[in-house]
Amino acid sequence: MSSSTDPIPEVPLVQLLAPSGERMTDPQHSFDGDRAEIEALYRDLVMTRRVDTEAYALQRHGELGLWPPALGQEAAQIGSARALRDHDFAFPTYRDHGVAWCRGVDPTLLLGIFRGADLGGWDPADHGLALPNIIIGAQTLHATGYAMALSLEGLVGTGDPDRDSAVIAYFGDGATSQGDVSEALDWAAVHQSPVVFFCENNHYAISVPVASQTRVPIVQRAAGFGLPGVRVDGNDVLACLAVTRRALQRARDGEGPTLIEAVTYRMGAHTTSDDPSRYRDAAEVDGWKAKDPLDRVRRLLVAEGTTDQFFADLEDEADALGLRLRTACQQIPEPDLAELFDHVFVESTVENRQQQAEHVAWRDSIEGSVVAS
Amino acid sequence: MNEFALPDVGEGLTEAEIIGWRVAVGDTVEVNDVIVEIETAKSLVELPSPYAGVVRTLHAAEGDTVEVGRPIITIGDGAPASGGAAEAPRPESQPHPETERQPMLVGYGPGAEQLVRRRRMAPPSVASVDLEKVKPTRRPLAKPPVRKLAKDLGVDLSEVVATGEVVTRADVEAHAAARQPAEPTPALAPSPTTPDDETRIPIKGVRKWTAEAMVRSAFTAPHVTEWVTVDVSRTMELVARLKGDRAFADVRVSPTLIAAKAICLAMRRTPELNARWDDEAQEIVVKRSVNLGIAAATERGLVVPNVVGADRLSLVDLAAAIGELTATAREGRTQPAQMSGGTFTLTNIGVFGIDAGTPILNPGESGILALGSIERRPWVDDHDQVVPRWVTTLALSFDHRVVDGEQGSRFLADVAAVLRDPAMALTF
Known part of the structure; x- marks a missing residue:
């Protein structure tokens, strides 16, 4: 009898860049950018990793309540998000710091929500990026709804590249067990909505391995819902970019949704609150370390003649960003809880205002400055 | 001179054990150098230094359990101050005055939080003065059905001796049973709290x-x-x-x-x-x-x-x-x-x-x-x-x-x- 720990059958991956730094070919996908474009992608990867490791350290300093590390998943995030155009819209998870980077969100704005100081630091409309969703998988429904609206407003399949738009929904392997994700896939397929479902399969839902989550490769679910599925090496930024570009273009052209499974690995903990050594072997982690998404791009660039100066300058830029994050984190103002009431309704109600007044009266009755908690 | 208080590294932890110092008094550290390994109820964690400078004082020894929010290390500029005795790790960190809490740090102990909340200035009633005097006691841990049982039996949860970290239904029932025969003669009632001659160690790990x-x-x-x-x-x-x-x-x-x-x-x-x-x-x-x-x-x-x-x-x-x-x-x-x-x-x-x-x-x-x-x-x-x-x-x-x-x-x-x-x- 088979058990839940049986390995999931293997499905071929789209790969364009091997861990050794050598280019690979795929019958349907290619990356045609020049060295400058690869250098730009490498900068995205390095800066995302610095944001992530710096924020992780800030949690250990006691400056953040929590941080979900993206370590190891940078290529999946950068490759997919760099395939987006300005007027496309992304619905991220709480781990997609690299997606926020690509959408032009200042990294210091990622910190407030994890410091308990705000409810998300940017206006989604300014960046084409929703605020991170904490409810597992719920954003796939939001994305599908947004994509439906694009169709209804005639922003899909017109043939005008400045008009046609698409949506991308990010989620993890664990989220595929949520009903929300199945509903979103089904609805999007039935309505041929312009949405790309981008699953970052990082192999663990906190401590639950993906083999306990599904009996088939995640990409195979696409067939059941009636949409195309692509499985891509999630640590290969060139492949992720190529695959997502193609899927987004299908969506913009009115050809419907695509499911992309990016096979990657969460190198760190689920969040700063858990200890992955309790549920997985060091040998498994070491195996993935050899497939690091940054190392392979660096090898490629070195082979293609990128100068040492480029890498040194990038290191300096990352150091400066690290310092800026530390400083900015400590300068985040203490939140005024009374402001919470301002965000309940677009147009406030009498009851809401009354509750706000009661809170303010209570707050003012307390001596000295109040700890925000 | 910068003091680093033990942060809450795992959403709601109240304490951690110092497993090993990676630095000694006099060492120079850079920001994010690992300074100490701690063990919480959830995991082993390496703490990076938030400050650059010279380690002046280690406030806790290896093996000590330290409350979240207490200082564990002082990092300053230049050479360490002389006077060996003052530098030696103290077995238990000193109570840290409430006023010195750095509002920027996220690490908060539940006890400290209660103090802040209780300091109300209006109305200036007798009640508020009494509250100042009340020693802040930690609310005993128990699940809601157990709290209900205790309430039904008229048992004060803070008097129940828990067999583990959390007061269980059995603990409450045992407390109630022990109390009943003694009620007519309260003087003979068995002490509901842990006697001085025993130590209770939670079974874990x-x-x-x-x-x-x-x-x-x-x-x-x-x-x-x-x-x-x-x-x-x-x-x-x-x-x-x-x-x-x-x-x-x-x-x-x-x-x-x-x-x-x-x-x-x-x-x-x-x-x-x-x-x-x-x-x-x-x-x-x-x-x-x-x-x-x-x-x-x-x-x-x-x-x-x-x-x-x-x-x-x-x-x-x-x-x-x-x-x-x-x-x-x-x-x-x-x-x-x-x-x-x-x-x-x-x-x-x-x-x-x-x-x-x-x-x-x-x-x-x-x-x-x-x-x-x-x-x-x-x-x-x-x-x-x-x-x-x-x-x-x-x-x-x-x-x-x-x-x-x-x-x-x-x-x-x-x-x-x-x-x-x-x-x-x-x-x-």
């Missing part, structure tokens, strides 16, 4: 795991224990000779090593000892290779990592593998995978000066051998002369469902034969 494993093993596998006392002088000679051998220069050679080898050899003739009882499948599973567990006493308790494929290793490789396993165990870094899949266990109780015992099987295994202390004892030799010899006692426990007395005895006799005369190894 390695202790809890060990307890569960021992109970499972002792009450499912019928244990038989056999002893044999043996002259191991020749093994001691071999150990001395190997210690001088260049090939063994980098590994630890000990009687434990020879015993481990003897077990692997004896297993060839009696593979029943390398088997396990699979109750679910109603099968006896005989393993083809020996994953030899080595019981190691560590600061956190007993751990039994195993050497995978010990029977296929040369003596020097076996020595290296055992050395690495025990070192990892002592550092508290044994991976869960290293403790699973064992097929037989060797435990050296001799290091504690003990002759013999009745070891309990590691669950899932059918044999465990205890090596007693090796001492000079009078021994009758082949010429009826009493001579001083190195003598030890071997004790073998086996699962009688899998192993009969005949096989168990043969296995033990084989191990003893190799230790009595290592040349007998040639016969296996």
